[in-house]
Amino acid sequence: MxxxxxxxxxxxxxxxxxCKLPASAPVPDCGGPFLSVTRTQDEVSLVCAQDFAPEIAEVEKGWICFQLQGPFPFTMTGVLSSLLTPxxxxxxPIFALSTYDTDYVLIKQEQRExxxxxxxxxxxELLL
Incomplete structure (x- = not known):
């Protein structure tokens, strides 16, 4: 499909x-309605509400987040490329995240329009 x-x-x-933290860092309690955490052997990456960004992290602020209306079955191909190509x-520039049900694409606020x-x-289609 x-x-x-x-x-x-x-x-x-x-x-x-x-946000970027050292690989050995504990995951901070960032609060807020949205949090994504990825830990690798090299780093801990967090995406969170800007107001909840941990002070100890390397932080890149000013992103907005588009949520694709899912869920998408794992057999479906081309979901992200359909959005990312245009x-x-x-x-x-984008920063992409995926969850079990859907995908999220972050772009800088000034690039929204x-x-x-x-x-x-x-x-x-942008849903309001």
Missing amino acids: NTRGTLRFRQLPGLFAV LAEASI KAVSALIAAGH
Whole structure:
């Protein structure tokens, strides 16, 4: 099964931060309605509400988050590429996350209008 046609996405409220901690660091309690944690042998990466970003981390602030309307079966291909190709063609950098049910794409706040225009032009739908 592959992606064809319209993907629906919505913008989560608020601003987000992408944070980096040493691999040995405990995961801080970041609170907030959204938190993604990835631990590797090299680092701990967090994505959280900007207001909850830990002070001890290397932090990149000013992201907004688009949530794709899922869930998507694991057999479906092309979900992210369908969304990321128009963003790449518009020269918009992204940070992508996936969960069991869906995908999230973060872009810098100042790129929002350009990103939404590119996604709508590609046939995708912004849910309000």
